[in-house]
Amino acid sequence: MHNDAAKTALIDAGRWVANKGWVPATGGNFSIRTEHGFVVTASGHDKGNLQPEHFLELDAHGVIVAGSGKPSAETELHLKLYALKPSTRCILHTHSVAATVLSRFIQGDTFSVTGYEMQKSLSGVTTHLEPLNIAIFDNDQDIARLADVVAKHHATTPVVHGVLIRGHGLYAMGDSVFETRRHIEGLEFLFACELERIKLEGTR
Ligand SMILES: CSCCC(=O)C(=O)COP(=O)(O)O
Ligand SMILES: [Zn+2]
DSSP states (O other): OOHHHHHHHHHHHHHHHHHOOOSGGGOEEEEOOOOSSEEEBBSSTTTOOGGGGGGGEEESOOOEOSSOOOOOOOOHHHHHHHHSSSSOOEEEEOHHHHHHHHHHHSSSEEEEEOOOGGGGGGGOOOTSSOOOHHHHHHHHOOOHHHHHHHHHHHHOOOOOSSETTTTTTTEEESSSSHHHHHHHHHHHHHHHHHHHHHHHHHHO
């Protein structure tokens, strides 16, 4: 994808996730793999009202080649996820209430669900009968260190659709902007269902 098309797609995605209430208070950051590198949101902007000047262009090594301001504080995690899964073309990071609360409530290192038809919104999933697992990592203000922890985990348990960062939010990934948006929407539906279920019946 060309840089300008990437920015347009991310502006549109930002408006969409903001309308869902998933990027409050400048939370969240977005990126696309382009022909020659990456486009990533600049730090600190309202992700629901992005403008073309709110992006930086990076080369294939993650070095800034165009744009002003600072790249997202979480750029290193985006770059690591692209490196871990080379088919990934778009990463959208969101801060929904459900992802934030559930990732704190779950004490283990995995959000695991079975039995929901919506699991099939995630690429490669063909049945509600098998567990869908999303890894949860403890939040860390040292993003390089957090990215290394994700990479270490990926060596044994590959990251496929995204990861949760505890008390922080969701990183969803996909082979296109459309797929990443579908993964966010599907995962957020599953998070919301699990929160409702836990409220009704506890963790059983
Ligand atoms: C305002 S929420 C704290 C920062 C954060 O987690 C986030 O997603 C936004 O950071 P950025 O540097 O990309 O604006
Ligand atoms: Zn964040």
